[in-house]
Amino acid sequence: MSNLLSACWRYLRAFIVIYLCLYAGIALSSLLPIVIPGSIIGMLILFMLLCTRIVPIKWVQPGCHLLIRYMALLFVPISVGVMNYTDILTAQFGPIVVSCVISTLLVLVVVGYSSHRLHGRPIVGENKHE
Numbered sequence: 001m002s003n004l005l006s007a008c009w010r011y012l013r014a015f016i017v018i019y020l021c022l023y024a025g026i027a028l029s030s031l032l033p034i035v036i037p038g039s040i041i042g043m044l045i046l047f048m049l050l051c052t053r054i055v056p057i058k059w060v061q062p063g064c065h066l067l068i069r070y071m072a073l074l075f076v077p078i079s080v081g082v083m084n085y086t087d088i089l090t091a092q093f094g095p096i097v098v099s100c101v102i103s104t105l106l107v108l109v110v111v112g113y114s115s116h117r118l119h120g121r122p123i124v125g126e127n128k129h130e
Contacts, residue, residue: 007062014063017055021046 025042032041049055067074082089089096 010062011066014060014066017049017060018046018063018067021049 022039022042024045025040026038028041028045029036029038046055046060050057050060
């Protein structure tokens with residue numbers, strides 16, 4: 001019985017911390033003059049709390065593992081909602097595919113270039129002896 005109560009407390013504590021960060025992010029988002037989703041700000045708050053070790057990792061780990069395990073299930077309502085707009089998606093299929101390909105290539109190039117610059121390796125065609 002003690003193990004069951006302990007496990008329940010660990011999950012409850014994890015979700016309390018996660019939701020407190022979420023609601024703090026939503027509150028900050030409503031106060032900021034720029035538009036940033038509250039969930040993103042909440043994730044950044046949680047990240048900062050974990051990096052500074054104000055909140056130990058073991059406090060949020062059970063809840064995070066549970067959410068990640070069932071992440072695919074959490075996307076089902078969004079996927080079903082997108083199916084309501086198939087006519088718009090088929091009409092705009094070309095621009096959607098082109099924007100996805102261009103943005104993917106742009107991200108790959110920027111990450112590759114940044115990685116080479118950070119690690120000090122010379123980029124092809126760049127002379128490091130100058």
